[in-house]
Amino acid sequence: MSYEKKPINALKGPMNNDYLEIQNSEGMPGLVDSTIALNFLLNAKSGIKNCATALTEIADPEARKEIHNMLNAQIDLHAQISELMMNKGWFHPYHVAEQFKLDLVSAQAAVQISNMQLFPGNTSRLGTFATPNY
Amino acid sequence: MLEGKRISPHETFELHEIVSFKNICATKASAMAGLVTDEELSTLLQQDFTTSQEHIAELKDLIQSSELWDENQLPNNH
16 A cells, blocks of 8 residues: 555545545545554553553552563553654654644544534434343 | 452552553554554554453453452452
């Protein structure tokens, strides 16, 4: 796949509610992947923070060793994710102007998606599962 | 202190917090690995899923050695 060179296209126009029109999904794979990658990165980051705080509260040597290993694994993971995002052009830590441009595209996409009617039908899950209280 | 139980209550709560977080992360990683089109990102997510599973198993062992752990209170399949 060659979309690595052009990761996130600026949104061409406002989204409309025609999900089946292939033209409306232009640039979406890059946007989806970068969003998921960013979420993954933030998760790794909170994992590191959680492990570090837990480590300051735990005295048992075996538990400490375990949390320590997890902390190291999380830090490595964070490095891997940020490196991948930098290679793909989804993350510009050394180029703030570029990063802001990218953030703007994501923000616009988020606002437009929130304005779409994604679930026009009845989405009630009652009846799908056993819900004895209802 | 009880025989063979090493982890104190407040340590157990910390471990519990990490386990909950790890559970969410692992579930999310496995779900997102299928949604992503980029292969590198997908392998990274799957890799995180497998390491998270190992970590969760180890944390479970630690929590089971807690003072608060009572096998009789829990359902059999735990």
